[in-house]
Amino acid sequence: MNLKILSIVGARPQLVKLAPIAAALTAEGHRHVIVHTGQHYDADLSDVFFTGLGIPDPDVHLGVGSGSHGVQTGAVMAALDPVLEAERPDWVLVYGDTNSTLAGAVSAVKQHLPVAHLEAGLRSFNRRMPEEHNRVLTDHAADLLLAPTDEAMRHLAAEGLADRAVRTGDVMVDVCLRVRDGVLADGSTPPALPEGIDPAEPYLVATLHRAENTDDADRLAMLVDALACLPVQVALLAHPRLLSRAETHGIKLERGAVRAGRPLPYAGMVAAVLGSQGVVTDSGGLQKEAFLLARPCTTLRTETEWPETLENGWNELIADPGALGEARWTAIATRPAPDAARGTPYGDGRAAEAVAAILAERARR
Incomplete structure (x- = not known):
């Protein structure tokens, strides 16, 4: 039919x-x-x-x-x-x-x-x-x-x-695994990271776009401060909402560890995550993609639509990194990938x- x-x-x-x-x-x-x-x-x-x-x-x-x-x-x-x-x-x-x-x-x-x-x-x-x-x-x-x-x-x-x-x-598994395999097969091409990020050195991929994280000037400043203080490079793939709100609030994104760039095509994003030490995000999709690509994720929210990613520490919810203290926040954001298996919940x-x-x-x- x-x-x-x-x-x-x-x-x-x-x-x-x-x-x-x-x-x-x-x-x-x-x-x-x-x-x-x-x-x-x-x-x-x-x-x-x-x-x-x-x-x-x-x-x-x-x-x-x-x-x-x-x-x-x-x-x-x-x-x-x-x-x-x-x-x-x-x-x-x-x-x-x-x-x-x-x-x-x-x-x-x-x-x-x-x-x-x-x-x-x-x-x-x-x-x-x-x-x-x-x-x-x-x-x-x-x-x-x-x-x-x-x-x-x-x-x-x-x-x-x-x-x-x-x-x-x-269906995200369908496309993510297919694109992952293509990226790995073409391993000679480095990921297209923001200018100033050295892909040969450890880096995190970061995104921020949700209204609850970008509309309030104090909260956005706290989150950018938390990224900027990390001891590894932070490749911030900047959504138009983030750029607009940062400009409105007078918040400079590029400082400390942070280098900002444009959002990447899907294959470019997969390549960036595969090359990274981990992910810091408020995106639902990127949480799951990090899980599928075996990279630890730190989610800047109080909840997730994908609770399966929380199993065995693959994803951690950190709504207020500023309250943790720099040492604790750094330990979470830069933690290594867990040894535990992820399974196939998706x-x-x-x-x-x-x-x-x-x-x-x-x-x-």
Whole structure:
């Protein structure tokens, strides 16, 4: 049964997830319509992923750009309505936890189109995070919940959604392992790190972008101070939100151990993490990628959507490094990789094939 499946994406993590899904749907002969909302319109966060991961060009680009959560979500919904009305797909597939995710789900259900949510069931239980609102509301609106882990399945069951949920594994594993193998096979090329970072010496990869870490000037200053005081090089891959907030707050990013550079294409990011001593981040995706790439991660938050990464010390949650004291903070951020095995809580790298099969099986006849 050949289907028409419409994917709605708009942010870097969604584009990474889109890559194996697009390949799996094409392999099964389905027609795949890609709608890019333009939520992340910076080329470093969008266009480069289409070329770097071999994703087909979007069929529709809505170009909504930035704005407050309400403005951005509303703009995506308004722009999507005529697209969905014209396409009438067998499935609308939404990804992750962004404003584009929620807007796509709401637009589709209003037109009585079946919605599947990829990466369903993740919970941080922090209701101050906009991503948490988007996850919960999308899961309760969607017809099919494609859960990456056993823990995600438990969350959905606790919310009365078990009958809509299927555990598929995590499509991020598919792409991360494939790209890792390619990077390792081409080991002669050093990672594209910010200017001033010597890849032959130990370094950490760092990212900061979440509103709770960047909107408050005092908190952002504390986090940058914590990175700057570390005794190893810190390659800060600076998200546009971080650059904007740092400029607004008058905070200098490049000082001490820190050298700032642009976000990297996905293969470049994988190469940077593989070459690193570890990762310091507030990104959900990068926590998991560090885990998959066997690098210790320190997460600058009070919670994680990926609790499996916390097993055996692969990931540690440090919300306030400034309160630890420099010696303790340094010991955590620069710790070696644990000796313990990581297991395969996120699947075997064939999640996209499972998703394609489930969409065909569950399609309305």
